[in-house]
Amino acid sequence: MDSSRGTLTIAIPKGTLYKPSLDLLQKAGFNTEELAGDSRQLYFTVPADNVRYIICRPTDIPTFVEYGAADLGIAGKDTLAEQGKDVYELLDLKYGFCRFVVAAPAASVQECGGLALKNRGHARVATKFPRVAEEFFRSQGMQAEIIKLHGNIELAPLVGLADMIVDIVSTGRTLRENNLVELVDVMNSTARLIANRVNRQFKADRINRLLEQLAALVDAANKEG
Numbered sequence: 001m002d003s004s005r006g007t008l009t010i011a012i013p014k015g016t017l018y019k020p021s022l023d024l025l026q027k028a029g030f031n032t033e034e035l036a037g038d039s040r041q042l043y044f045t046v047p048a049d050n051v052r053y054i055i056c057r058p059t060d061i062p063t064f065v066e067y068g069a070a071d072l073g074i075a076g077k078d079t080l081a082e083q084g085k086d087v088y089e090l091l092d093l094k095y096g097f098c099r100f101v102v103a104a105p106a107a108s109v110q111e112c113g114g115l116a117l118k119n120r121g122h123a124r125v126a127t128k129f130p131r132v133a134e135e136f137f138r139s140q141g142m143q144a145e146i147i148k149l150h151g152n153i154e155l156a157p158l159v160g161l162a163d164m165i166v167d168i169v170s171t172g173r174t175l176r177e178n179n180l181v182e183l184v185d186v187m188n189s190t191a192r193l194i195a196n197r198v199n200r201q202f203k204a205d206r207i208n209r210l211l212e213q214l215a216a217l218v219d220a221a222n223k224e225g
């Protein structure tokens with residue numbers, strides 16, 4: 001088996017991780033110029049690099065990779081933790097840093113006697129990450145009713161849909177501007193390079209080469225601070 005042949009298909013997440021992902025690939029010597037414009041095209045082939053890029057919703061990246069529609073993809077650890085898809089996590093790319101937190105309205109902190117979670121008893125929790133939330137509350141020995149939402153989670157406790165939220169926080173601005181406070185820091189998340197389990201072997205030479213390049217770039221960026 002020649003494990004270096006064939007076009008490599010890389011799934012790039014649109015949204016927050018899009019630009020840093022293209023920047024990293026460009027630094028590794030890949031031509032990502034065509035993807036940098038404001039085109040609505042979702043599929044790009046760069047024959048000179050023997051690479052094909054597909055542009056996906058961030059939460060769909062693990063699915064494209066699991067099914068082998070992409071050999072590689074870039075996804076947040078938050079998404080990977082939530083979905084538990086059968087993909088190979090190759091590298092922590094160390095950008096897209098955010099944290100999973102439990103948060104509640106500032107006003108309720110006084111009512112519950114402070115930030116301690118245990119004083120809150122049975123709680124209704126809104127989140128985009130029901131699996132992470134459920135596992136967290138179970139690990140605390142707490143009962144929680146999990147309400148799945150698809151975005152703007154911070155709204156839920158402000159209108160009585162939930163007592164608390166489990167969501168990701170980056171700068172903390174969204175929590176602050178909605179008068180919510182962090183009760184618990186659950187887990188950190190950064191972007192990860194993931195691979196399809198079969199194609200990781202089948203295209204091992206190419207993937208290993210790319211992996212080494214990216215790992216060196218990530219290391220260098222980290223040393224720069």
Ligand SMILES: Nc1ncnc2c1ncn2[C@@H]1O[C@H](COP(=O)(O)OP(=O)(O)OP(=O)(O)O)[C@@H](O)[C@H]1O
Nearest residue numbers: 015016017057058059076077078079096097098170
């Ligand atoms: N405010 C943020 N700061 C830094 N990284 C973030 C932030 N929000 C999300 N991320 C990271 O970027 C990833 C993609 O988030 P983004 O907001 O672009 O898409 P999404 O709305 O979560 O995805 P989808 O459109 O598929 O539902 C997240 O999984 C997370 O790892």
Ligand SMILES: O=P(O)(O)OC[C@H]1O[C@H](OP(=O)(O)OP(=O)(O)O)[C@H](O)[C@@H]1O
Nearest residue numbers: 151152153167168169170171172173174
């Ligand atoms: O701490 P901050 O820097 O304010 O960032 C946190 C916000 O970013 C994410 O939302 P996103 O923009 O992905 O929108 P969403 O609510 O539709 O998921 C997250 O769900 C928070 O709302």
